[in-house]
Amino acid sequence: MVLNPGLGMEYHWQALPPDWPGNFWWHWLAFSVIILAFVLGLVMGFIWLERRGIGRFQIRLGPNRTGPFGLLQPIADAVKVLLKENIVPAAADKIVHWLAPLVAFVPTLMIFAVVPFQDGALLADLNVGVLYIVAISSISTVGIFMAGWSSSNKYSLLAAMRDVATVVSYEIPVVLSLAGVVLLAGSLSLNQIVMAQDIPFILLQPLAFLLFFIAASAEINRTPFDLLEADSELVAGFHIEYSGMKFALFYLTEYAEALAVSAIIATLFLGGWRGPVLPPWLWFVGKVVAVFSVMFWIRSTLPRVRIDQLMALAWKFLLPLALINLVVTAVQVLAWPEASLWAMVPVNVAIMAALVVTWSRLLKLGGGRVEV
Amino acid sequence: MKFEHFGTGIIKGLAVTLRHLFRKPITTQYPEQKLTTSRRARGNELVWDITKCTACGTCAKACPQGVIRIVTSAKPVENRYVVEKFEVDTGYCIFCGLCVEACPFQSLLMGYSYERAKYRRHEVVHTNEMLLPSAKRPASGYMYPKLAKALPPQTLLIERDEVKG
Numbered sequence: 001m002v003l004n005p006g007l008g009m010e011y012h013w014q015a016l017p018p019d020w021p022g023n024f025w026w027h028w029l030a031f032s033v034i035i036l037a038f039v040l041g042l043v044m045g046f047i048w049l050e051r052r053g054i055g056r057f058q059i060r061l062g063p064n065r066t067g068p069f070g071l072l073q074p075i076a077d078a079v080k081v082l083l084k085e086n087i088v089p090a091a092a093d094k095i096v097h098w099l100a101p102l103v104a105f106v107p108t109l110m111i112f113a114v115v116p117f118q119d120g121a122l123l124a125d126l127n128v129g130v131l132y133i134v135a136i137s138s139i140s141t142v143g144i145f146m147a148g149w150s151s152s153n154k155y156s157l158l159a160a161m162r163d164v165a166t167v168v169s170y171e172i173p174v175v176l177s178l179a180g181v182v183l184l185a186g187s188l189s190l191n192q193i194v195m196a197q198d199i200p201f202i203l204l205q206p207l208a209f210l211l212f213f214i215a216a217s218a219e220i221n222r223t224p225f226d227l228l229e230a231d232s233e234l235v236a237g238f239h240i241e242y243s244g245m246k247f248a249l250f251y252l253t254e255y256a257e258a259l260a261v262s263a264i265i266a267t268l269f270l271g272g273w274r275g276p277v278l279p280p281w282l283w284f285v286g287k288v289v290a291v292f293s294v295m296f297w298i299r300s301t302l303p304r305v306r307i308d309q310l311m312a313l314a315w316k317f318l319l320p321l322a323l324i325n326l327v328v329t330a331v332q333v334l335a336w337p338e339a340s341l342w343a344m345v346p347v348n349v350a351i352m353a354a355l356v357v358t359w360s361r362l363l364k365l366g367g368g369r370v371e372v
Numbered sequence: 373m374k375f376e377h378f379g380t381g382i383i384k385g386l387a388v389t390l391r392h393l394f395r396k397p398i399t400t401q402y403p404e405q406k407l408t409t410s411r412r413a414r415g416n417e418l419v420w421d422i423t424k425c426t427a428c429g430t431c432a433k434a435c436p437q438g439v440i441r442i443v444t445s446a447k448p449v450e451n452r453y454v455v456e457k458f459e460v461d462t463g464y465c466i467f468c469g470l471c472v473e474a475c476p477f478q479s480l481l482m483g484y485s486y487e488r489a490k491y492r493r494h495e496v497v498h499t500n501e502m503l504l505p506s507a508k509r510p511a512s513g514y515m516y517p518k519l520a521k522a523l524p525p526q527t528l529l530i531e532r533d534e535v536k537g
């Protein structure tokens with residue numbers, strides 16, 4: 001069963017032609033500018049939203065002195081960081097140290113090449129879009145490891161190794177949970193996946209959504225998985241020895257990654273740009289912001305996990321559940337009658353609840369006692 | 373076997389933070405809003421009552437920092453000492469209150485104010501008349517419960533709304 005793209009769409013906006021607005025190079029230029037503006041603008045917005053939002057979640061106010069509602073805070077932060085002295089440790093591997101922020105940032109930016117802002121409005125409608133994202137996003141880790149290694153600082157190196165361990169473990173559930181979505185949509189292209197979501201995949205694939213959300217948050221090191229920046233253990237993690245513009249680039253990477261994950265979740269699970277009345281790109285941005293809000297809601301709530309808990313969660317919980325989800329989805333795609341697709345929603349929610357409850361019993365530390 | 377350990381704690385935690393979202397923030401926005409300090413607070417200055425002081429020098433002896441300098445002279449007509457110079461260099465003062473506790477004549481008190489930062493070092497040295505109590509230099513109730521009673525009660529963060537301003 002492959003969902004018929006374009007079936008019963010509430011969507012009435014014209015699809016953009018593949019080389020809008022003109023030829024190949026204009027397309028490239030236009031979307032490069034759009035992507036840069038989108039990423040920089042939303043990262044600024046996210047930094048403000050997260051600081052204010054976490055403040056409110058913790059009954060504080062958050063920054064409110066720079067501009068109305070503290071809106072200029074990210075700009076003030078950026079100016080401050082840019083004016084800082086660029087310090088490179090004497091024992092650092094200079095070239096690698098210089099290159100690391102770029103290697104971390106550029107792949108994150110490249111993810112947005114395949115994310116559709118509107119029907120057909122994307123830099124490159126790759127027919128291997130999901131695979132491209134999975135491949136490209138892992139390269140950031142190399143940048144982080146380069147940063148940790150070249151700083152010649154034990155804390156940086158420890159943090160970088162933690163990050164590599166996290167990414168290696170969590171890449172598997174990420175890919176497996178994405179595979180469920182790809183099976184349902186019958187395509188790896190993000191635009192096709194959006195087209196296939198007459199029912200948003202968060203309803204058809206609730207377990208995959210849960211697993212992807214957890215695993216992706218872990219991969220981009222959001223709290224509660226921010227082990228590589230654990231300031232109580234590792235000072236500041238891999239970017240201890242970075243200052244000025246290079247630090248700003250790492251900071252930017254962190255939020256750009258959060259933005260990328262929000263965009264991917266919005267596209268793959270929440271129906272991307274699809275929605276009634278409002279223009280598609282507005283729906284897309286709204287969904288991205290909504291996903292990010294959940295992320296910092298979780299950040300403001302949960303304490304950091306230990307490294308052994310991190311690994312246990314990946315290998316004992318996420319991986320088996322992702323495998324089971326893949327098998328269940330495959331069977332459903334083969335055998336489920338296409339007419340009664342809505343009936344799949346309660347079934348899959350029930351499957352998710354049963355699996356999560358059963359598997360959680362295997363995860364207990366110290367035989368279920370809280371004290372270890 | 374109890375039915376637990378499957379993320380209920382996480383959901384409860386999320387509910388707690390979500391409720392916080394609809395509460396009034398407890399932040400005190402300092403320069404505009406101020407809490408009333410404790411009535412027995414040791415503020416950032418000393419208040420000295422020239423009429424009660426006998427120039428005994430006990431306070432200067434008690435001070436661990438050597439903050440207080442007193443120059444006295446005998447006044448044989450009235451058969452007593454008078455203070456010529458009473459100098460407190462609050463730059464060295466640790467606001468421990470030992471001088472106040474030592475003074476046998478309730479002449480030296482801790483100040484109640486706390487915004488006493490200055491741009492120049494010489495401005496933190498207070499001499500004679502500068503030390504006298506006034507509306508701008510209220511004395512705190514430290515060591516003297518009777519004085520404390522006259523001051524407004526301390527406000528806590530949660531009572532901020534009643535502070536006004």
Ligand code: SF4
Binds near residue numbers: 440469
């Ligand atoms: S408060 Fe302490 S340090 Fe300050 S003058 Fe009195 S005794 Fe000295």
Ligand code: SF4
Binds near residue numbers: 424477478
């Ligand atoms: S102890 Fe009191 S009375 Fe004696 S010199 Fe100091 S302030 Fe004056």
